[in-house]
Amino acid sequence: MIKTWHLGDSRQSMVLASFDGRLPEVVYWGPALPEGEAHQAIAAASIADVSGGMVDRNAAVSLSPEASQTFPGHCGLSVRDKNGTQLAPDSRFRSEAVSEHGVTLVFADDALGLTLTFNLALDAKSSLFKLRSSLESADEIIVDWLAAPVLPVPAHTGEMIEFSGRWCAEFLTRRIPFAPGARVRDNRTGRTDHAHFPGLIVCSPGTRNTSGEAYAFHYGWSGGHKMVAEELQDGRRHVQFGHASGSLPVGRTFHSAPLYVTYSGSGLNGAATRFQKHARNLVAEGARSPRPVHYNCWEAVYFDHELDELRSIASQAADLGAERFVLDDGWFGRRDDDTTSLGDWVIDRRKYPDGLTPLIEHVKALGMEFGIWFEPEMINEDSDLYRSHPDWVLGPADQIRGRQQLVLDMSRQDVRSYLYEHIASVLKHHDVGYIKWDHNRVLPVVDASQAEGTYALIDRLRADFPQVEIESCASGGGRIDFGILERTQRVWLSDSNDALERQRIQHDAALFLPASVTGSHVGPRKCHTSGRVLDIKLRSWTAAQRHMGFEMDPRELTEQEAATLRMVTGWWKANRDWMMQADILRLDSSDPAIIAEQQLAADGSRFVAFAAQMRPSDQILPYPLQLTGLDPNAVYKINLINQDEAPALSRGAPLLKEHDLEVSGQYLMSHGLILPWRFPETIWVLEGRRL
Ligand code: GLA
Numbered sequence: 023m024i025k026t027w028h029l030g031d032s033r034q035s036m037v038l039a040s041f042d043g044r045l046p047e048v049v050y051w052g053p054a055l056p057e058g059e060a061h062q063a064i065a066a067a068s069i070a071d072v073s074g075g076m077v078d079r080n081a082a083v084s085l086s087p088e089a090s091q092t093f094p095g096h097c098g099l100s101v102r103d104k105n106g107t108q109l110a111p112d113s114r115f116r117s118e119a120v121s122e123h124g125v126t127l128v129f130a131d132d133a134l135g136l137t138l139t140f141n142l143a144l145d146a147k148s149s150l151f152k153l154r155s156s157l158e159s160a161d162e163i164i165v166d167w168l169a170a171p172v173l174p175v176p177a178h179t180g181e182m183i184e185f186s187g188r189w190c191a192e193f194l195t196r197r198i199p200f201a202p203g204a205r206v207r208d209n210r211t212g213r214t215d216h217a218h219f220p221g222l223i224v225c226s227p228g229t230r231n232t233s234g235e236a237y238a239f240h241y242g243w244s245g246g247h248k249m250v251a252e253e254l255q256d257g258r259r260h261v262q263f264g265h266a267s268g269s270l271p272v273g274r275t276f277h278s279a280p281l282y283v284t285y286s287g288s289g290l291n292g293a294a295t296r297f298q299k300h301a302r303n304l305v306a307e308g309a310r311s312p313r314p315v316h317y318n319c320w321e322a323v324y325f326d327h328e329l330d331e332l333r334s335i336a337s338q339a340a341d342l343g344a345e346r347f348v349l350d351d352g353w354f355g356r357r358d359d360d361t362t363s364l365g366d367w368v369i370d371r372r373k374y375p376d377g378l379t380p381l382i383e384h385v386k387a388l389g390m391e392f393g394i395w396f397e398p399e400m401i402n403e404d405s406d407l408y409r410s411h412p413d414w415v416l417g418p419a420d421q422i423r424g425r426q427q428l429v430l431d432m433s434r435q436d437v438r439s440y441l442y443e444h445i446a447s448v449l450k451h452h453d454v455g456y457i458k459w460d461h462n463r464v465l466p467v468v469d470a471s472q473a474e475g476t477y478a479l480i481d482r483l484r485a486d487f488p489q490v491e492i493e494s495c496a497s498g499g500g501r502i503d504f505g506i507l508e509r510t511q512r513v514w515l516s517d518s519n520d521a522l523e524r525q526r527i528q529h530d531a532a533l534f535l536p537a538s539v540t541g542s543h544v545g546p547r548k549c550h551t552s553g554r555v556l557d558i559k560l561r562s563w564t565a566a567q568r569h570m571g572f573e574m575d576p577r578e579l580t581e582q583e584a585a586t587l588r589m590v591t592g593w594w595k596a597n598r599d600w601m602m603q604a605d606i607l608r609l610d611s612s613d614p615a616i617i618a619e620q621q622l623a624a625d626g627s628r629f630v631a632f633a634a635q636m637r638p639s640d641q642i643l644p645y646p647l648q649l650t651g652l653d654p655n656a657v658y659k660i661n662l663i664n665q666d667e668a669p670a671l672s673r674g675a676p677l678l679k680e681h682d683l684e685v686s687g688q689y690l691m692s693h694g695l696i697l698p699w700r701f702p703e704t705i706w707v708l709e710g711r712r713l
Contacts, residue, residue, distance in 0.1 A: 135160030212465025242504030243279030245473030316571025365407030393456030417466030424463025432475025519545025646694030652687030
């Protein structure tokens with residue numbers, strides 16, 4: 023007996039089948055199948071042969087492959103009774119509940135008292151599947167591994183793009199072939215972390231940004247994940263995501279986080295734009311619109327807070343176009359450096375004798391909103407909080423410190439109440455519109471209840487202070503995922519304000535993140551994290567590609583630099599309404615020295631393209647830049663908005679240097695635009711409008 027289920031929309035279909043009541047398996051996932059397709063036939067046709075040296079029936083790559091079925095690879099569930107004896111559930115169909123966009127399937131092993139539930143839904147707005155597994159047990163058990171619903175990936179997709187990174191270099195991608203055996207990533211840092219963005223894109227060798235097939239995955243969880251991408255010895259491949267190993271406490275009820283997946287037949291961009299859209303939808307309700315231009319004082323003053331100086335910086339930031347002033351680390355306890363005071367969330371009266379109100383009033387009088395930095399989950403030993411509650415610390419006393427700090431145990435109600443009271447008190451007594459919520463070290467132990475505790479605290483604060491936006495920061499991009507984005511409205515993508523590094527990080531983060539949530543600031547002339555000196559034009563346009571802000575000391579700006587920054591900020595404000603809703607389409611530049619993207623308005627009526635010359639090209643003439651996502655039959659008017667930046671060494675007369683171009687979408691996508699020659703570490707910006 024075969025039971026089948028189908029989920030899908032006009033872009034993709036997923037067909038599941040359960041044979042003789044056993045756990046369901048995905049028997050088709052790919053381009054949308056026609057209406058009325060015979061799902062039973064597809065299920066029956068999915069049965070593979072058996073040959074020499076094999077067991078007599080192939081164990082299914084089910085939503086949770088089972089050891090009891092002689093599954094020859096990494097199982098979807100690894101569970102022990104409370105004495106430590108391994109259990110091997112053999113689950114059978116119990117019930118189903120079908121709704122408009124999804125299905126809930128319940129399977130159980132009655133003898134072991136284990137019930138597995140799969141929630142499978144397709145988000146109609148973004149075309150992302152949201153998949154979740156839950157496990158219930160009659161007795162207390164130890165769960166070593168609970169995969170979110172496990173999905174097979176087809177044989178013709180032989181490669182995977184996975185993510186690594188480090189401080190100041192988030193979202194590094196690596197494209198590697200599948201090979202027999204498992205590629206395992208087990209992120210035991212206790213947070214999403216710079217080195218472990220929980221994503222994977224399975225694709226064909228020929229898949230590019232703008233063409234080819236891609237199966238993309240993202241695990242929406244901030245507590246550290248494990249990923250398994252395995253090729254079995256029989257050639258079948260599958261992908262699993264779940265919480266990091268060893269992070270689930272003994273209990274009776276367990277859940278995976280949501281796994282977001284999508285199939286794209288239109289290159290990496292097809293998947294990227296759905297993740298971007300989903301993230302835009304997640305934050306839409308809580309986020310200020312239009313997105314305000316930020317000023318953050320961290321790289322201007324660090325811990326040296328002086329009221330008059332901050333006032334003067336705020337005035338200059340407002341004059342440059344800032345609309346939100348964020349007071350970073352250093353305003354509380356006796357925080358003169360990073361050795362002290364985390365946990366003591368009371369205003370430092372040495373620095374602010376009359377409290378924060380004088381600064382806030384000044385900021386507001388300039389027409390800006392006031393934002394403030396917290397690092398709630400952390401504690402310094404040199405703090406009143408530690409002196410009164412040393413027992414609130416997570417992990418052993420002799421653990422290695424991180425940035426001289428320890429971590430609070432967020433699973434404790436008293437810890438969360440303390441933090442709530444102190445943060446709420448600042449919010450109640452001041453006109454604060456924004457929190458930058460930091461998390462500057464990895465955890466000493468991996469425990470899912472830590473991330474759950476943080477989620478609960480943020481949820482409580484958001485419920486009571488819905489007008490206060492929150493930015494997720496963890497030494498830059500150490501906590502970026504859809505779990506945190508369900509409750510925060512912006513991410514600090516990286517501590518690197520080096521515009522060249524940002525170009526690369528932003529480009530790769532756009533595989534999942536839209537502009538509206540991705541903070542990007544114009545840093546100091548000489549970058550504090552790379553030592554590199556970059557021109558204000560590149561720095562300004564790079565920030566203008568995302569949610570724009572400034573972070574340098576404005577007093578360092580020459581008049582010319584200030585004028586450029588003011589001009590680009592004005593341009594950003596004039597365009598942000600549509601850009602913050604636009605799809606970021608990564609362009610396939612023929613020249614590896616160029617990183618290029620196109621932001622296409624939701625209605626397709628306009629776009630802006632950015633082409634950054636990261637280093638000198640090998641060939642002397644710029645290759646044509648091919649655009650994407652346009653209507654081939656429409657005519658577009660193209661204008662190179664910074665055409666006056668062509669250097670004297672650009673001696674020829676490419677049309678865009680002096681004129682606009684009116685030409686078809688087909689030409690723009692197939693032939694591409696010839697840009698003037700220019701120096702490395704510069705950027706061209708092109709505007710296009712459909713006529
Ligand atoms: C982290 C953040 C920075 C800044 C400092 C303050 O490193 O990523 O942006 O807020 O903390 O200590």
